[in-house]
Amino acid sequence: MTVNTGVGEEAWSTVQRLVEWLDAKDNATPDKARLLRILKLSEEVGEVAQAAMGADNANPRKGHSHTWEDVQHELCDVMLTSMVALLTLTPDAAKVFQERLDAVAERSLA
Template structure:
């Protein structure tokens, strides 16, 4: 089963450009870059949690500090950071993503 992800070549080309931009801007070795990009995903996940708590008014000290639009933006940042990390560790990121999506869909939707 192959799904149409809506993530086309243009999206992956942009991800590649972002990866190249990061490569040019940071002074990390390739190994450090891989690790830092994986850690960036965790940082963004924390921002999702913070935004969700703010949208739900769950922190009495901070109050209603975020909206659900903020949560959506932070979720997009998690996805983008993950895509850049994937592109950092494999030159076939688009193919690898599609293969994994297909495997999860087949297992879950069959």
């Protein structure tokens, strides 16, 4: 499997447009919007857990309610929500992410 490192410029450009859209639609103050975008991650991670349990038929009440493709989509939502939160915190989100990715890779793959 070959995967590009980091997240591409096109993806960050799209996230920037989404942040601008959210800012225009959001009635919250910038401080409150920042906090809510960070807290949104908890909601999205919960949806990953729900989908994984449903795909694995691990919830007796709901049964086989999701697929592993649903889990993939929910994981993407977590990534996107993280990108939105990071870009809300800093205009240098792409650089911050790449530096962190490099540091984790260096520490882990050394």
